[in-house]
Amino acid sequence: MKRTTIATLRALKGAEKFSCVTAYDATFGHWVSESDVQVILVGDSLGMVLQGRDSTVAVTLDEMAYHTQCVARGNHSCLLMSDVPFMQAATVERALAAAEVLMQAGAEMVKIEGDERLVPVINALNAAGVPVCVHLGLTPQFVHRFGGYKVQGRDQATRTATLSAARALTEAGADLVLLECVPSDLAKQVTEAIDVPVIGIGAGADTDGQILVLHDMLGFNPHRLARFVKVYPGAPLAALNAYADDVARGNFPAPEHQFLD
Ligand SMILES: Nc1nc(=O)c2c([nH]1)NC[C@@H]1CN(c3ccc(C(=O)N[C@@H](CCC(=O)O)C(=O)O)cc3)CN21
Numbered sequence: 055m056k057r058t059t060i061a062t063l064r065a066l067k068g069a070e071k072f073s074c075v076t077a078y079d080a081t082f083g084h085w086v087s088e089s090d091v092q093v094i095l096v097g098d099s100l101g102m103v104l105q106g107r108d109s110t111v112a113v114t115l116d117e118m119a120y121h122t123q124c125v126a127r128g129n130h131s132c133l134l135m136s137d138v139p140f141m142q143a144a145t146v147e148r149a150l151a152a153a154e155v156l157m158q159a160g161a162e163m164v165k166i167e168g169d170e171r172l173v174p175v176i177n178a179l180n181a182a183g184v185p186v187c188v189h190l191g192l193t194p195q196f197v198h199r200f201g202g203y204k205v206q207g208r209d210q211a212t213r214t215a216t217l218s219a220a221r222a223l224t225e226a227g228a229d230l231v232l233l234e235c236v237p238s239d240l241a242k243q244v245t246e247a248i249d250v251p252v253i254g255i256g257a258g259a260d261t262d263g264q265i266l267v268l269h270d271m272l273g274f275n276p277h278r279l280a281r282f283v284k285v286y287p288g289a290p291l292a293a294l295n296a297y298a299d300d301v302a303r304g305n306f307p308a309p310e311h312q313f314l315d
Pocket residue numbers: 098099102103110192194203204205235267269270275279280281282
């Protein structure tokens with residue numbers, strides 16, 4: 055049985071595309087880990103998908119810890135990553151405390167939304183032995199600063215800042231980068247510029263891995279789907295394997311799932 059680690063993903067960079075999905079409970083943790091998908095994210099998207107909110111801002115650290123424990127009990131093979139929720143990485147001290155809670159709940163890596171200003175946080179987590187994924191581009195916890203869920207990096211200043219942040223944060227010790235809703239050519243540039251694996255959502259076909267929200271890809275989301283979503287109908291295990299196969303073969307994302315300019 056596969057047992058995905060950061061080393062596995064690093065070895066895949068430049069060779070084979072990998073796939074990731076969210077999960078929030080033990081049952082889906084189990085089915086994802088039975089599938090060919092390599093990474094599970096306990097996403098703070100649970101605030102929208104499970105709690106019915108219109109953003110992720112209200113999700114608490116206690117809620118993230120609870121869902122991480124649930125998923126960890128069902129998972130037996132995927133790399134398990136959990137989101138640090140809103141405000142919990144606003145200072146180095148808070149980030150260390152939040153990472154302690156999530157790692158002790160069963161996460162093997164934490165994901166933090168932000169920009170280049172996260173460098174001191176990444177340094178401190180790295181020194182403490184916490185693997186980190188930095189989430190750049192459209193960071194949903196910043197929805198009220200962005201004024202909506204809008205593609206980021208269409209202007210030159212944001213493009214330069216995103217590339218610079220990816221470089222500085224991996225230099226500081228980030229083990230993965232996740233890019234959300236950026237033009238495909240920017241994601242390609244970032245993926246080629248850094249040594250660590252890059253996961254994309256709405257970031258085109260050239261990142262090292264892809265991620266989707268589980269309920270979106272299974273067709274369980276009753277709301278308007280973002281452009282980057284592809285629905286895989288059918289029972290969960292078959293759907294997850296079809297998605298993983300599509301990613302591995304370069305069939306997903308197709309042009310209609312991307313922001314090409
Ligand atoms: N169910 C679900 N799926 C997700 O992918 C997701 C969540 N929830 N919650 C947290 C964030 C929010 N996300 C979102 C939400 C909406 C768009 C969206 O509507 N994007 C427009 C882009 C418009 C533009 O600037 O061109 C789109 O058409 O896809 C994108 C990401 C991604 N994440």
